[in-house]
Amino acid sequence: MKKWVGIALAVLLVLSLFSGCTKKEASAPAAATASKSEKKETHVTVETKVVSADISDLIKKYKEENEATAKVLKKLGATDEEIKKILPDDSKCATCHPQHFYEWTKSKHYNPVVFSYFAFQSYASDFKKNLDRFPKAKEWDACFRGCHGPTMKYASDKVKDRLYEAFLSDDVENLRGIRVGCITCHSMMVDGELGETYYGTIEDPEAPHGAKFSREMSTSEFCKPCHSKLKIDFVTPEVKEALKMGDYVRCGLNYDAWAQSDVRREKECQYCHMQTIDEPAAEGGKMRIRHRHDFPGPNSPAMMVRAARVNLDAHKMGDVVHVKIEVKNLAEHILPDGCILAAKPVLHVYAYDEKGNQIFYTNETWKVGSYDYQGKFTGSVWKVWEYDTSVMFNPGKWYNFEYKIPYGNAKKVTVKAVMKYHDSKKKEKRPIDPVPSATLRMSNEAVAEVEL
Ligand code: HEC
Ligand code: HEC
Numbered sequence: 001m002k003k004w005v006g007i008a009l010a011v012l013l014v015l016s017l018f019s020g021c022t023k024k025e026a027s028a029p030a031a032a033t034a035s036k037s038e039k040k041e042t043h044v045t046v047e048t049k050v051v052s053a054d055i056s057d058l059i060k061k062y063k064e065e066n067e068a069t070a071k072v073l074k075k076l077g078a079t080d081e082e083i084k085k086i087l088p089d090d091s092k093c094a095t096c097h098p099q100h101f102y103e104w105t106k107s108k109h110y111n112p113v114v115f116s117y118f119a120f121q122s123y124a125s126d127f128k129k130n131l132d133r134f135p136k137a138k139e140w141d142a143c144f145r146g147c148h149g150p151t152m153k154y155a156s157d158k159v160k161d162r163l164y165e166a167f168l169s170d171d172v173e174n175l176r177g178i179r180v181g182c183i184t185c186h187s188m189m190v191d192g193e194l195g196e197t198y199y200g201t202i203e204d205p206e207a208p209h210g211a212k213f214s215r216e217m218s219t220s221e222f223c224k225p226c227h228s229k230l231k232i233d234f235v236t237p238e239v240k241e242a243l244k245m246g247d248y249v250r251c252g253l254n255y256d257a258w259a260q261s262d263v264r265r266e267k268e269c270q271y272c273h274m275q276t277i278d279e280p281a282a283e284g285g286k287m288r289i290r291h292r293h294d295f296p297g298p299n300s301p302a303m304m305v306r307a308a309r310v311n312l313d314a315h316k317m318g319d320v321v322h323v324k325i326e327v328k329n330l331a332e333h334i335l336p337d338g339c340i341l342a343a344k345p346v347l348h349v350y351a352y353d354e355k356g357n358q359i360f361y362t363n364e365t366w367k368v369g370s371y372d373y374q375g376k377f378t379g380s381v382w383k384v385w386e387y388d389t390s391v392m393f394n395p396g397k398w399y400n401f402e403y404k405i406p407y408g409n410a411k412k413v414t415v416k417a418v419m420k421y422h423d424s425k426k427k428e429k430r431p432i433d434p435v436p437s438a439t440l441r442m443s444n445e446a447v448a449e450v451e452l
């Protein structure tokens with residue numbers, strides 16, 4: 001039974017994702033340059049009723065993770081008082097906002113430390129090697145204060161000084177309770193401290209708790225503190241020199257890329273990453289424009305469809321099939337973002353003969369342009385001296401590729417080009433959105449048949 005509710009909910013999410021883009025995309029700059037055939041999008045009607053998912057298992061898991069994290073923090077010397085603030089209870093929001101809770105557990109904001117712990121681990125080992133030189137607490141504070149768990153600001157210096165121990169041991173798995181949670185985003189990210197008034201974008205909320213309107217929450221400025229580069233001013237010059245650190249930590253750079261992109265910035269982050277559904281924002285509440293909270297990124301094939309447009313032209317030229325492919329980044333920021341762990345966009349090009357035998361394959365890959373002090377590619381986001389966006393997939397730009405494929409005795413050649421993500425972090429079990437319905441045009445792929 002539970003499974004079916006889950007599937008129904010998932011289908012609803014996908015439908016709403018696409019209705020969001022068909023509804024608004026018409027006036028978007030990307031659509032303005034689209035050809036006639038591209039405008040023929042299938043319209044999907046959104047169901048407006050709220051599907052109530054059974055989220056008791058999710059709440060249980062949430063609580064278990066928090067308990068495990070509490071234990072680790074205790075071991076590092078945290079008091080009960082500190083632990084209570086570091087791990088505010090987001091599960092209490094689930095009773096009245098089950099849909100938000102369900103989606104949030106699927107997002108990377110739910111486990112923002114453990115998802116990126118490879119980066120944390122390598123940082124921790126640098127840290128350990130230089131223990132005598134690091135101003136320890138300040139150092140870790142930088143990772144958490146804006147981004148990977150703002151509530152860690154309530155941890156004492158004593159706890160932060162010893163945090164590297166957790167990152168370098170099996171305890172790291174138990175740091176899942178450090179989150180970017182409901183209470184963090186809805187109070188702390190607006191007020192600076194955890195509070196009991198929750199800010200949102202409903203102008204006239206009728207809530208049983210403190211609720212206030214915040215215009216900023218519907219703008220990219222709200223995402224900026226966590227999704228932009230961070231100045232390295234938290235280590236001494238000696239440590240900076242010893243570790244050959246750059247001037248900025250360059251992990252999440254989407255805001256910078258968005259703010260600097262040449263394409264017209266008509267859409268805020270929320271427009272693409274928090275699509276809207278017409279339904280109540282709380283159990284039994286009025287009809288509202290509700291925002292999705294699963295923050296899809298490369299973990300979602302449905303988002304990939306929005307990330308790239310692929311055009312393909314193929315024709316016979318002597319004894320080869322001449323293929324021309326154009327690819328465009330439709331997101332308003334560079335892909336992938338500054339983190340080496342981010343999934344890279346890859347264009348796969350295949351050709352098959354009439355019997356279905358593959359006669360050609362190649363791929364084109366974009367990468368993260370992070371180089372260290374020696375000009376070598378680096379995966380350490382705090383050691384980047386040069387950040388070269390020209391090797392990355394830039395917004396608004398067309399990329400052109402040409403191939404000559406010898407067809408031999410084939411009578412017909414089918415060429416297929418598809419943009420996908422190469423996930424460099426295969427080990428990670430990421431939540432996956434269901435693949436979008438086949439009736440929708442996939443802008444990230446194109447096929448052409450050539451009769452010979
Ligand atoms: C990463 C930050 C973030 C997290 C985490 C987060 N929210 Fe939100 N939430 C937002 C933003 C931003 C909006 C407003 C979006 C807009 O209007 O463009 C919003 C809107 C809302 C609204 C108003 C109705 C709506 O959907 O627009 C409610 C209610 C809400 N969130 C509840 C929750 C709950 C409950 C959780 C935890 C399960 C949660 N949020 C987690 C950022 C967050
Ligand atoms: C007892 C039910 C209940 C609980 C528990 C609850 N909420 Fe709400 N919340 C509501 C209702 C009802 C509204 C108003 C919805 C409306 O007006 O459409 C609301 C509105 C909101 C809004 C929108 C405010 C605005 O002006 O946009 C946010 C944000 C929010 N809640 C966050 C939370 C968070 C975070 C938690 C957990 C700490 C939580 N809520 C717990 C019932 C609840």
Ligand code: HEC
Pocket residue numbers: 108109112115116146147148149150180184185189222223224225226227269270273274295296297298299342
């Ligand atoms: C308090 C900090 C914080 C805020 C505010 C915040 N984020 Fe995030 N976001 C993170 C962290 C941390 C991650 C996980 C990064 C990782 O896995 O290393 C993340 C992940 C994401 C991802 C998933 C990327 C992926 O690889 O799947 C998306 C998309 C995203 N955020 C969009 C947004 C948008 C849009 C907003 C504003 C409405 C926002 N975030 C606000 C901290 C934040």
Ligand code: HEC
Pocket residue numbers: 220223224227252254255256258259267268269270271272273296297298299300301303304305306307308330331332333335336337342343421
């Ligand atoms: C025009 C739509 C659009 C806007 C506006 C937009 N994004 Fe994105 N974003 C995308 C798409 C599409 C992807 C790629 C999805 C995928 O990876 O399949 C993406 C990917 C991401 C990722 C994952 C990066 C990676 O490579 O792993 C993050 C984080 C993110 N966006 C944050 C933001 C933030 C923060 C903003 C606002 C400053 C923003 N986005 C604005 C469409 C958008």
